[in-house]
Amino acid sequence: MADKPQDSGPGTRTTGSRARKPRADAQRNRLRLLDAAAEVFSAGGPDASLEAVARTAGVGIGTLYRHFPTREDLFEAVYRHEVDQLHDLSLKLGSEAAPVDGLRRWLHASVRLVATKKGMLVALALAAQGSSELHAYTAERLTASVGSLLDRAVAAGEIRADVAPDDLLLTLVGMCYQMYGKPDWQAKVLRLIDIFVDGLRTR
Incomplete structure (x- = not known):
């Protein structure tokens, strides 16, 4: 019985950590995309490809479209x-x-x-x-x-x-x-x- 609070404690922290991590990752990905896009658009103008932006940011094109449809x-x-x-x-x-x-x-x-x-x-x-x-x-x-x-x-x-x-x-x-x-x-x-x-x- 005494072991249950100790087991549930780490589990709760892990769950909380997992719940927070996607939000932090999403924010980092968004900032990386914005910085990469500024670099790519500055060099290539309005016709620069979105694939180049995703590649420069180190993320997939699907991640780009999730943030910017x-x-x-x-x-x-x-x-x-x-x-x-x-x-x-x-x-x-x-x-x-x-x-x-x-x-x-x-x-x-x-x-x-x-x-x-x-x-x-x-x-x-x-x-x-x-x-x-x-x-x-x-x-x-x-x-x-x-x-x-x-x-x-x-x-x-x-x-x-x-x-x-x-x-x-x-x-x-x-x-x-x-x-x-x-x-x-x-x-x-x-x-x-x-x-x-x-x-x-x-x-």
Whole structure:
């Protein structure tokens, strides 16, 4: 009789562990798929195969479709994931980096988002068709992210005070779209960002 609680205890923990494991695995698979899709779409554009995404993530194509039933679902999820990562990065840089360096590093990281978006324009248009929700989400999230870093640099007296978050985002997107597709375009944009940020410094 005394042995039964000991037997049932491990059994209960094992059952609980087994119940939790699929959820944890599913979340890991989803994140792996989002990271892989960002890489594949950035390189191959909207026509990049979903099989390539699954292969890069190290999962089967069935796993991909369980998480993202359509190509548009995957594209929109990747874009939102990238935007959320940039928001999280702004919080981290705001507490860890020097003001101007934090702003510069965030703009550098944003180049990857623009590269991914450029490759997904067709699918994003389909995903957002009939609704501006995706555009509104992106604009709000990115404006708040760069705005917090800009305000910090201005408050420190290191960046001129007549610059708005929209100015930075428009400049960033303009640089990327002008250079996209040219040899080493991302490296060239990063160099232009450095020049641009240095030009914003107070004298």
